[in-house]
Amino acid sequence: xxxxxxxxxxxxxxxxxxLVFLMALFYSAYGMGMHLPGREDDVVPGEVRATxxxxxxxxxxxxxxxxEAVFLGMAWAFQPREITxxxxxxxxxxxxxxxxxxxxHVEGTRVNFMLIPGQVGRQTYTFNEPGEHxxxxxxxxxxGHHLMYARVIVE
Amino acid sequence: MNTPVVASPEGFxxxxxxxxxxxxxxxxxxxxxxxxxxxxxxxxxxxxxxxILQYFPGMRDYYQGLTVHGVVNAIVFxxxxxxxxxALCTSRxxxxxxxxxxxxxxxxxxxxxxxxxxYAIGTGQATVxxxxxxxxQAHWAYYLGLALLVVSTWVTGGVLFAALRGWRKENPGKRIxxxxxxxxxxxxxxxxxxxxxxxxxxxxxxxxxxxxxxQTDPLLTRTLFWFSGHPIVYFWLLxxxxxxxxxxxxxxxxxxxxxxxxxxxxxxxxxLSIPTGFHHQYTDPGISGGMKxxxxxxxxxxxxxxxxxxxxxxxxxEIGGRRRGGTGLIGWFAKLDWKNPALVAQLLAMLSFTLxxxxxxxxxxxxxxxxxxxxxxxxGHFHMTVGSAVxxxxxxxxxxxxxxxxxxQLVGRGMAVLQSWIYFVGVLVMARGLISGGxxxxxxxxxxxxxxxxxxxxxxxxxxxxxxxxxxFIGGALFFAVLVGTVLFGKKVDQPEDVxxxxxxEPPAESGxxxxxxxxxxxxxxxVVLILIAYGPFMVEYLPGSFTSPPYRFF
Numbered sequence: 001x002x003x004x005x006x007x008x009x010x011x012x013x014x015x016x017x018x019l020v021f022l023m024a025l026f027y028s029a030y031g032m033g034m035h036l037p038g039r040e041d042d043v044v045p046g047e048v049r050a051t052x053x054x055x056x057x058x059x060x061x062x063x064x065x066x067x068e069a070v071f072l073g074m075a076w077a078f079q080p081r082e083i084t085x086x087x088x089x090x091x092x093x094x095x096x097x098x099x100x101x102x103x104x105h106v107e108g109t110r111v112n113f114m115l116i117p118g119q120v121g122r123q124t125y126t127f128n129e130p131g132e133h134x135x136x137x138x139x140x141x142x143x144g145h146h147l148m149y150a151r152v153i154v155e
Numbered sequence: 156m157n158t159p160v161v162a163s164p165e166g167f168x169x170x171x172x173x174x175x176x177x178x179x180x181x182x183x184x185x186x187x188x189x190x191x192x193x194x195x196x197x198x199x200x201x202x203x204x205x206x207i208l209q210y211f212p213g214m215r216d217y218y219q220g221l222t223v224h225g226v227v228n229a230i231v232f233x234x235x236x237x238x239x240x241x242a243l244c245t246s247r248x249x250x251x252x253x254x255x256x257x258x259x260x261x262x263x264x265x266x267x268x269x270x271x272x273x274y275a276i277g278t279g280q281a282t283v284x285x286x287x288x289x290x291x292q293a294h295w296a297y298y299l300g301l302a303l304l305v306v307s308t309w310v311t312g313g314v315l316f317a318a319l320r321g322w323r324k325e326n327p328g329k330r331i332x333x334x335x336x337x338x339x340x341x342x343x344x345x346x347x348x349x350x351x352x353x354x355x356x357x358x359x360x361x362x363x364x365x366x367x368x369x370q371t372d373p374l375l376t377r378t379l380f381w382f383s384g385h386p387i388v389y390f391w392l393l394x395x396x397x398x399x400x401x402x403x404x405x406x407x408x409x410x411x412x413x414x415x416x417x418x419x420x421x422x423x424x425x426x427l428s429i430p431t432g433f434h435h436q437y438t439d440p441g442i443s444g445g446m447k448x449x450x451x452x453x454x455x456x457x458x459x460x461x462x463x464x465x466x467x468x469x470x471x472x473e474i475g476g477r478r479r480g481g482t483g484l485i486g487w488f489a490k491l492d493w494k495n496p497a498l499v500a501q502l503l504a505m506l507s508f509t510l511x512x513x514x515x516x517x518x519x520x521x522x523x524x525x526x527x528x529x530x531x532x533x534x535g536h537f538h539m540t541v542g543s544a545v546x547x548x549x550x551x552x553x554x555x556x557x558x559x560x561x562x563x564q565l566v567g568r569g570m571a572v573l574q575s576w577i578y579f580v581g582v583l584v585m586a587r588g589l590i591s592g593g594x595x596x597x598x599x600x601x602x603x604x605x606x607x608x609x610x611x612x613x614x615x616x617x618x619x620x621x622x623x624x625x626x627x628f629i630g631g632a633l634f635f636a637v638l639v640g641t642v643l644f645g646k647k648v649d650q651p652e653d654v655x656x657x658x659x660x661e662p663p664a665e666s667g668x669x670x671x672x673x674x675x676x677x678x679x680x681x682x683v684v685l686i687l688i689a690y691g692p693f694m695v696e697y698l699p700g701s702f703t704s705p706p707y708r709f710f
Contacts, residue, residue, distance in 0.1 A: 003412065003660070007466060014462035018455045025521045026448065034522045036437050038444040039696075044703045075709050100707050101288045101373055103529050107596030107610065112525040113438040117290060117373050117704045121440035134608050138529035138598035140284050142291065142709025143216055146602040 037113045037121050045117040048072070048098050059083045062092075069152075071095035071135075073102035073115040076144035078135060084153040085127055091152075092124040103138035106152055114139060127154040158414065158662035160333035160401045162322070163250035166653060173246060176258045178560040180239030183265055184232045185553070185638060188546070191228035192631040194220045199585060199624020201604045202531075202592070202617035215279045217602040218710065222276050225285030226301075229391070229541065231269050234304055236549050237394045238265070238311040240556065241338040244397060245315045247654045248335035249322040257314045264307035272300030282710035284600065286384070287360070289376045292706035295364040298356050305349050305356075308390075312342035330663040331673050333414055334401050334656055340421035341393040343675055344386060347682055348429045351382025363706065372700040374441045381432035382690065389428040389457075391541045393421070395548035398501065399468050402552070404657035406498040407475030407491055412467045413661035418672040420460040420467075426682050427457035430689030437524045446693050447521065453689065454519040461512055468505060471657070496571030496637075497655075500551030503579040504544045510583075511539030514590070529600075531616065532593025535586040543582040547575060550634050555655055557638060563645030567637045574637065578630025585623025592616030 001009075028034050048054045053070045057079045060068045069091050072079045085091055095104050097115035104121065105112045113121040127133075137148035161167075197208040197220050208214050238261055246253050274296050275281035281293035287301075319331065319339055331339075355376045363371050404411050411417065433450035436442055476487025492498055514536040518524055527533065558565050565571065595612035597603065603617060663669065671677070 003470060007412070007416075007470075010466045011463060015459060018458060018462075021516070021520065022452060022455050025451065025523065029444070029448070029522050036444050036447055036522055036525070037440045038447075039442065040440055042441075042701055044701075046703065046705070075707070100291050100709065101377070103598070105529065105596065105598070110522070110525040112528050113440060114436075116377070116439060116441060118701050119374055119439070119441035134596065134610065136596065136598050136608070138601070139288070140218060140221075140600040142707070143218065143282070144709070145218070145600070146606040149606075149608045 034110065037123055040122050041120040042118055043096055043120055045098060048096060053094055054096060059085065065089050067091045069093050071104065071150070072098055073104065073137060073148070074098040075100065075142050076137070076148040078137070078148065078150035080150065082151045082153065084155060087130045087154050088126070088128060089154070090124060090126045092122060094120065094122050096120050100141050101139050102141050102148065103136070105136045105138045107134045107136055109133060127152070130154050157410065157658040157660075159658055160411065160414075160656050161248040161250065161335075162326075162332045164656075167247055167250040169243070169246060170252060172255050173243075173252065173258075174560045174562075176255065176262060177239040177243050179262055180235050180242075180258075180265070181553070181556065181560065183262070183269070184235030184239065184549075185635070187227040187231035187235065187269070188631075189635055191224050191232060192628060194224040195228075196624055196628040198224060199627070200621045201602060202588065202624075203621025204604050204617065205621060206604060213277060216282070216710075218284070218600075219276065219279060219282045221600065222282050222284050226272055226276065229285055229387075230301065230304055231265070233391045233541070233545070234308055235265050237341075237390065238307060240394055240549075240552065241341060241397065242311060242314065243556075243654070244338040245318055245335045247656075248332040248338065249318055251318055251322055253318050254314050257310060261307045261310045261314070264303045264310065268300040268303030268307065270300070271296040271303065275300065279710065286380060288380070289360060289363070289371045289373050290704040290707050291710075292364055292708055295361060298361045298364055302353070302356050302361065305353060308342070308349065309346055312346045315339050315342055330665070330670075333417060333659065333663070334397070336418055336673070337393075337397050337400065337421045339675070340418075340425055341390065341397065343679060344393070344425040344428050344682075345390040347425075347679065347686075348386030348390070349383050351379040351432075352384070355379035368702075369705065370702045371704050371706070372702045373704050374439065375697065375700040377439070378432070378436065378442070378693070381435040382429065383432075385432045385435060386428035388537075388541060389424050391545045393424060395501075395504065395545050396420075396464060398548055398552050399464065399505070401657050402655050403468065403498065403501050404471035404475065405655040406495055406501070407472050408478050409471035409473070409475035409657070411657045411659040412470040414659045414663040415661065415669050415672065416463060416467065417659075418663075418669075420463050422672060422678050423460040424457065425678055426685055427453055427460075429682065430685045431457055432690075434519050434524070437521065438528045441697075442693060446689075449689060451519060451521040453685075455516075458512070458516055458519070465509075472502075494568070494572060496565070496568055496575065497551045497554040499572050500547045500554065500575040503575050504547035504551065507539045507547070507579060507582055508544035510586070511536060511544055515540060527593050529598060530593030531589040531597040531599050531620075533599050535589030535593055538582055538589070539586050543579065547578060550575070550578075553638060555652070557641050558645065558648075559651050559654065561642055561645065562648055562651050563641055564648060565637070566640035566645050570633055571637045574630050574633035576630075577633065578627050581623045581626025581628075581630055583623070585620050585627060588616045588619025588621075588623055592620065
């Protein structure tokens with residue numbers, strides 16, 4: 001094969017690879033429902049503690065084995081520090097930050113989003129296996145950043 | 156065909172004035188890298204539970220060191236090296252002198268920017284990392300310093316554009332020499348890309364840090380940061396690509412595959428580097444999933460020119476390897492000149508970049524990103540791109556550039572080759588640690604040593620990170636030994652070797668559609684249109700923004 005021909009084969013295969021990857025991703029998002037956080041509500045950071053649902057952080061049962069877990073991130077703790085849910089629970093995490101940007105990663109799950117002052121993050125996950133997951137603040141938020149974590153206990 | 160990539164391939168004598176100013180830019184860049192690598196050792200050892208940062212004079216905490224590490228490596232080192240290197244490439248390619256006073260202005264801007272940022276960070280008033288997410292608020296000197304560093308790239312871009320315009324006037328109808336074309340295209344991309352960070356820093360954060368405004372918008376400033384923050388990785392990378400396209404083939408004894416394909420690659424970077432920033436914000440609430448999907452698609456698009464680059468580079472290397480007696484499917488690779496430090500550093504840079512690129516594609520993969528976002532995986536990834544592919548390429552370039560600029564012979568060729576291998580093995584070991592730790596949920600940008608939480612797998616990950624980082628430090632230290640040795644003790648030569656540049660197999664066309672590649676103006680407009688499509692809907696919906704966050708100084 002001439003170099004020109006090898007080039008065309010290589011570039012066609014490269015483009016095909018990228019297209020296949022992209023289609024798989026969009027199938028997982030739009031076909032299987034694994035969505036990224038999107039545009040939700042705005043909230044004024046200074047008034048967040050008076051704004052529902054953040055006036056009552058914690059775990060709230062909203063249906064049969066369905067929960068909303070409302071979290072606030074602040075320097076350098078989450079509120080609440082721990083929630084306990086039964087195995088099989090479908091939990092919608094609703095969270096924001098009161099001061100600076102924080103991170104919210106329920107490790108071992110795909111619940112992973114930023115807590116940006118003024119923006120409300122929301123993500124749903126079903127905990128099938130009993131166990132314990134750390135919630136880690138994974139964005140630098142000041143001198144005590146590494147002290148900031150919480151837990152999800154699945155019973 | 157053997158078509159040169161420069162005008163006057165027979166020779167061009169760069170004036171001593173040019174050599175001096177470019178030399179000082181390169182020294183500034185590598186000086187910054189030396190500070191960055193020293194801090195990097197402290198960061199890597201943090202993961203292995205070893206605290207050396209307490210012995211760093213004036214260092215208040217880990218995050219201050221991490222801010223230094225990011226700013227000097229990702230901004231000062233890359234900007235200073237690129238301003239000098241691509242100025243040289245353009246001047247040599249056009250065989251024309253540049254605007255010398257303007258280049259000294261560039262140097263002055265970089266030094267002042269560096270000193271302002273160093274003052275703010277050094278006194279503990281800007282521990283905001285190099286991403287400076289508001290509403291963490293740094294001292295104004297930090298923002299002003301960064302702004303001056305960005306302006307230094309604009310002035311350099313202006314110098315290069317002016318040189319090109321002058322050359323075109325004197326050479327009407329001629330194709331732009333390839334080496335100048337790709338250098339100027341790099342600056343065209345970056346100048347457009349840097350507008351986001353400029354608007355954020357000068358328009359919002361600087362007045363806010365001076366107390367002229369009280370509140371800021373964290374999502375808007377973050378979005379403006381990533382508008383520039385993704386294309387900045389191509390501003391780091393493209394100077395290395397310039398070398399891989401037009402210089403590495405010369406070192407390897409091969410030649411460049413195609414002139415038009417190379418131009419097309421740089422145009423694709425101009426078009427696609429910028430409308431991709433939301434892939435750093437996949438996990439940000441406040442930006443719709445549809446816009447993120449669009450940016451994901453365009454990010455996969457900007458991966459394509461890198462795959463073309465892989466083809467071109469392999470073509471050039473294989474020709475070189477076979478000319479040196481290499482046979483078989485991959486046997487030619489072993490036959491390359493593994494004793495030439497300039498080549499070895501860049502070959503290893505390319506190898507590390509294959510893993511860096513693959514992990515980057517995973518980062519870009521829309522919802523898959525949630526598995527690794529802001530975990531240690533991410534620094535694992537980017538130490539295989541900017542931390543080695545770019546850094547090792549710049550080191551490799553230095554092995555001919557420093558002798559060229561100082562008119563001295565390289566001292567310690569053997570040590571230079573060894574240095575690359577140690578750094579390369581180090582980065583792979585460190586990345587293996589960070590990547591596995593990240594997959595086990597270990598966060599990035601975190602003083603892991605003192606965190607009250609931990610997970611299975613973090614200990615091994617941390618040990619590998621510390622070990623790899625130590626090797627990188629040793630490799631880096633040997634590089635500086637070679638560099639300083641050459642500058643101080645290298646044997647003086649009257650006429651140093653010319654800039655190494657290759658010839659092309661497929662020449663530039665003199666007529667037809669390819670000529671449109673040289674019309675930067677139209678490609679620039681097309682890039683602006685793509686940006687409007689990619690960012691317009693978000694901005695229309697979101698602006699005027701919600702300026703509701705007061706400043707915090709939690710450091």
